[in-house]
Amino acid sequence: MTTISMTVNGKAVSGEVEGRTLLSSFLREGLGLRGTHIGCETTQCGACAVHLDGQLVKSCSVLAMDAAGASVTSIEGMANGDGSLSVIQAAFQEHHGLQCGFCTPGMVMATAALLKVNAKPTETEVRHYLEGNMCRCTGYHNIVKAVMAASGQDVSAIAAE
Amino acid sequence: MHNFEFVKPSTVADAVKAMAGSGAQALSGGQTLLPTMKARLAAPAVLVSLTGVAEMKGVCMGDDGLSVGAATTHATVAAEARKSFAGLANLANGIGDPAVRNRGTIGGSLANNDPAACYPSAVLAAGATVHTNMRKIAADDYFQGMFTTALKEGEIITSVTFPVPHKSAYVKFNQPASRFALTGVFVAKFANGVRVAVTGASNNGVFRWKEAEAALSANFAAGAVAGLVVSPKDMINDLHGTAAYRANLVKVLTKRAVDAAS
Ligand code: FES
Numbered sequence: 001m002t003t004i005s006m007t008v009n010g011k012a013v014s015g016e017v018e019g020r021t022l023l024s025s026f027l028r029e030g031l032g033l034r035g036t037h038i039g040c041e042t043t044q045c046g047a048c049a050v051h052l053d054g055q056l057v058k059s060c061s062v063l064a065m066d067a068a069g070a071s072v073t074s075i076e077g078m079a080n081g082d083g084s085l086s087v088i089q090a091a092f093q094e095h096h097g098l099q100c101g102f103c104t105p106g107m108v109m110a111t112a113a114l115l116k117v118n119a120k121p122t123e124t125e126v127r128h129y130l131e132g133n134m135c136r137c138t139g140y141h142n143i144v145k146a147v148m149a150a151s152g153q154d155v156s157a158i159a160a161e
Numbered sequence: 162m163h164n165f166e167f168v169k170p171s172t173v174a175d176a177v178k179a180m181a182g183s184g185a186q187a188l189s190g191g192q193t194l195l196p197t198m199k200a201r202l203a204a205p206a207v208l209v210s211l212t213g214v215a216e217m218k219g220v221c222m223g224d225d226g227l228s229v230g231a232a233t234t235h236a237t238v239a240a241e242a243r244k245s246f247a248g249l250a251n252l253a254n255g256i257g258d259p260a261v262r263n264r265g266t267i268g269g270s271l272a273n274n275d276p277a278a279c280y281p282s283a284v285l286a287a288g289a290t291v292h293t294n295m296r297k298i299a300a301d302d303y304f305q306g307m308f309t310t311a312l313k314e315g316e317i318i319t320s321v322t323f324p325v326p327h328k329s330a331y332v333k334f335n336q337p338a339s340r341f342a343l344t345g346v347f348v349a350k351f352a353n354g355v356r357v358a359v360t361g362a363s364n365n366g367v368f369r370w371k372e373a374e375a376a377l378s379a380n381f382a383a384g385a386v387a388g389l390v391v392s393p394k395d396m397i398n399d400l401h402g403t404a405a406y407r408a409n410l411v412k413v414l415t416k417r418a419v420d421a422a423s
């Protein structure tokens with residue numbers, strides 16, 4: 001076991017890991033941050049998405065040791081400082097962008113990454129960007145609507161199917 | 162996943178040293194290798210992460226063409242080659258999904274040489290040069306069949322230099338479930354001729370479709386390949402597509418790539 005340190009949601013953290021410990025396992029088991037979900041653990045579903053040094057990654061496909069020294073943001077770091085929901089989270093709630101909620105942490109992290117590079121995406125761009133995030137409830141229409149709403153666009157014309 | 166010793170050098174020289182140990186394996190973005198290790202199809206004793214080697218990252222234009230560091234992510238290539246080599250940038254922007262593109266690297270893709278990987282087609286079609294810690298390898302000598310390359314034990318790809326075509330495009334047909342390229346074609350038009358490389362089709366990995374190259378060198382139009390026949394012999398035949406289906410895709414995608422070339 002090796003001790004690694006990194007910054008997670010703005011806080012300096014450290015913990016013991018093996019070579020094979022995944023970043024997702026370090027977050028969930030090492031730090032108790034279970035908001036990062038594991039759907040597939042094979043880089044397919046995106047439930048485990050976090051930001052690593054500001055970039056969207058699938059945390060089940062990054063070794064914890066490779067992320068040593070980095071700055072990680074997980075879903076636990078997405079709410080506003082006072083604990084209220086961030087704009088993206090509130091949009092997901094408002095537009096019923098979650099059903100069981102399993103994919104939601106990854107969807108929110110992907111949305112935040114998208115809006116950082118594309119503040120007003122079109123519906124097609126949203127669907128394209130979320131390609132690596134699966135919703136097993138297949139609630140895609142409302143997820144897309146929530147993302148559009150979070151970007152400050154009028155979503156009244158987008159059908160809720 | 163079996164456990165391993167993890168090392169993270171910050172220079173190519175240190176990475177080469179670490180790779181000299183028995184059972185050592187280079188790890189780049191890990192978007193293929195880690196899933197492979199989870200499935201226990203690979204179990205290296207030592208994993209040498211290349212993500213901390215700054216000299217292996219970045220895209221820059223030089224006298225020999227566009228040089229891409231081996232540890233450069235797909236997302237970076239997509240952004241930085243956009244103006245200089247749009248065909249390559251578009252290819253990079255179509256690999257996996259945004260999260261995968263933020264980790265996966267060109268060097269990892271080339272070292273693995275998956276028969277359905279996108280990058281090998283660009284490297285072969287552009288006639289790029291693969292630079293390693295030991296030597297320079299021409300694309301025509303580098304790819305030696307499915308998952309097989311000219312790389313020797315312990316050899317690390319450090320960068321790839323692409324002669325920039327006047328026009329180029331990559332068009333792939335996605336396998337609908339995995340979104341991997343079922344078959345993909347990269348067309349590159351240079352002053353002295355056209356090169357066409359096909360991925361995801363042959364049992365022997367990426368290959369040049371020489372008949373199409375000759376036809377397109379004479380007349381760079383989709384119709385120029387209309388009369389050519391691609392043999393299904395040696396094409397991959399699996400539940401996603403028969404050999405004949407893939408052979409047909411080679412032609413269809415070549416036409417589309419010629420139409421899309423810019
Ligand atoms: S759990 Fe990481 S992509 Fe599915």
Ligand code: FES
Nearest residue numbers: 099103135136137
């Ligand atoms: S809301 Fe259930 S998986 Fe997406």
